[in-house]
Amino acid sequence: MGKAFGAVAGVGAVASLYAMKRSWDPLPSVKAAGFTTLDMSQYKENELVVEKWRGKPIFVLKQSKEMLESYDKNMSQITGKSTAEMDKKRLIKVGDDYFLICVGLCTHLGCIPGYNPDEKSFLCACHGGMYDDTGMVTKSPPPRGLDIPPFKVDGMKVVLGETSPEYEKMLADGITLKV
Amino acid sequence: MAHFTKATSLHDWLNQRLGIDTLNRVLATEYWIPKNINFLWAMGMILAITFGLLLISGIFLLMYYQPNIDLAFDSVNYTIMQEVGYGWLWRHVHGVAASVVFLIIYIHMFTGIYYGSYKKGREMIWISGMLLFVAFSAEAFSGYMLPWGQMSYWAGMVITNLFSMGGLHLDGLVEWIRGDYVPAQAFLNRFFMLHVLLIPLAIIGLIGLHFGALRIPHVNNQDGEEIDFDAEAKKYLAGDKANSKVIRFMNDFLAKDMMVVGIFLILFFYLVFYHYDFAMDPVNFDPANGLKTPTHIYPEWYFLWSYEILRPFSTNVGLIAFAFAQVIFFLLPFLDRSPNAVPASRRGLFKYWFWAMLIDMIILTAMGKVPPEGIFSAIGFYAAITFIGLWIALPFITKFEKKV
Incomplete structure (x- = not known):
């Protein structure tokens, strides 16, 4: 009798806990609002624009020619390959231009880093973390580069929140974590 | 059913029903x-x-x-x-x-x-x-x-x-x-x-x-x-x-x-x-x-000491240190191995442990408020290490405490 009562009560308890868990989940309306479309023809080189996706700030930084050159030079120093072999791992190609599109929250504890166009670097004022113009960490404590949101390139437009083979490749290569 | 008599006063009426005299005693x-x-x-x-x-x-x-x-x-x-x-x-x-x-x-x-x-x-x-x-x-x-x-x-x-x-x-x-x-x-x-x-x-x-x-x-x-x-x-x-x-x-x-x-x-x-x-x-x-x-994010003063234990370390180590600080006070009755239940002043090394802990927490609180730069960063780091060290030392210094 006691066991039967316990079993019924146990099932009820688990079921109610599940209902409580589900009630705390993000609402469908919140999830459905999770897409942002950017028109990439409007951005200027080396000028940071902050967009918004899922309530988070999104950094969009169009790369200038010299930024791309210095990126290739740095990467070839690190990897030992020639500059011509470099692919722009963290950058997104739209038309003929390259863009950094990333979540503008420091990967340490989520403050918003500021961009310095002269130094071409990001500095997080909370704990002093720094990133270069492709969002890679140049000074700790951030544990990894700025995260890249799921994206899909569609002509001159980029849809954030929708995945694509390019984004899946970034995930597979460990360039970014899923956000 | 209990026996009730005609109440002689409001107090008696309540007392018969709620036992307020017993409760009060x-x-x-x-x-x-x-x-x-x-x-x-x-x-x-x-x-x-x-x-x-x-x-x-x-x-x-x-x-x-x-x-x-x-x-x-x-x-x-x-x-x-x-x-x-x-x-x-x-x-x-x-x-x-x-x-x-x-x-x-x-x-x-x-x-x-x-x-x-x-x-x-x-x-x-x-x-x-x-x-x-x-x-x-x-x-x-x-x-x-x-x-x-x-x-x-x-x-x-x-x-x-x-x-x-x-x-x-x-x-x-x-x-x-x-x-x-x-x-x-x-x-x-x-x-x-x-x-x-x-x-x-x-x-x-x-x-x-x-x-x-x-x-x-x-x-x-x-x-x-x-x-x-x-x-x-x-x-x-x-x-x-x-x-x-x-x-x-x-x-x-x-x-x-x-x-x-x-x-x-x-x-x-x-x-x-x-x-x-x-x-x-x-x-x-x-x-x-x-x-x-905001350029500088800090918690209210009463959370500063544990925030400062989180801050000087890399993300994962910091979180572990922070978790340690949150639960360790619960274990005090079991980490203190001495049977003496007397004021700290009569307890040998524990006296110094008490004051060291109090001062360390005040230092952590102060360092949590200032920006994590230069000397403050270093003081905060050593104060956080001291906090952890004091807790690790506690069972040992109390185990060898003389009985009073």
Whole structure:
């Protein structure tokens, strides 16, 4: 009798806990609002624009020619390959231009880093973390580069929140974590 | 059914039905308190009264506060502060009490540590007290979200991010806690619920447990003396009040208690009327903005010491150190291996441990407030290491303590 009562009560308890868990989940309306479309023809080189996706700030930084050159030079120093072999791992190609599109929250504890166009670097004022113009960490404590949101390139437009083979490749290569 | 007679008075009528005389005897007039105590023993009553002040002021704030991300900021800073008659009083009482209650909690805790009031049957008093500390911390944090200013938003962002557990990247858990990708409407609503219902209920229950845990071992005294409460009570009731080591809770002890409470309340209302600003961060008078981080994010003063233990390390080590700091005080009755339940001053190395811990926590608090640069960063780091080291050393230094 006691066991039967316990079993019924146990099932009820688990079921109610599940209902409580589900009630705390993000609402469908919140999830459905999770897409942002950017028109990439409007951005200027080396000028940071902050967009918004899922309530988070999104950094969009169009790369200038010299930024791309210095990126290739740095990467070839690190990897030992020639500059011509470099692919722009963290950058997104739209038309003929390259863009950094990333979540503008420091990967340490989520403050918003500021961009310095002269130094071409990001500095997080909370704990002093720094990133270069492709969002890679140049000074700790951030544990990894700025995260890249799921994206899909569609002509001159980029849809954030929708995945694509390019984004899946970034995930597979460990360039970014899923956000 | 029990036998009822015609009541001779209202008191008798109630007594037949509720047993109020017995209740009064058990809870008040024959609840025995040692004579050998000092003003530090009044902190519990001060805390109970401060909780009462928070409850009453909170009820009035609740009538005008709007838990909506578009309305919350104005409902606090305009409606309550400007329009509601004496709304400012409730807000300042609530804000100042929320800050001061932690000062008293820390004094109460360190009094317990100094006099060894967590040993010899008093372990549950200590553990229920630590549960209250955790509940009050959650209450303070959830309440801090409600004005929906910049500090509310970014403290909410940073603290909920801690639940991603650093290298484990549990972003799904963080989003579940928030009910959104960032702190937004669902977040504000659920923290509002936690602040006004669930956590206060837990606190009231825990206060009951804390008082109940006190009942059998009784209150400690200044010398950690083991008192035979039954024998001393008998002496007292027989009329030998001078030689008895105990007094009644009511009215004897309460009369002294309320004097300390009175002094506290004078200071408290001085703060409420003239220095309420110390409990109000200026940054939180800017409305929440998810696209702009304040340049320097820091918690309220009472969380600074544990924040400073998190800060000087890399993400994962910092989180482990932080988790250590949150739970280690619970284990105090078991990490202290000495059977001596006497004041720290008579306990050899433990005396130095006590003062080192107190000073270290004050240093951590101070370093948590300043930007993490240069010398401050180094001091914070060594203070955090010292904190952990002191806890590791505790079982060893107390194990070899001489019995007094």
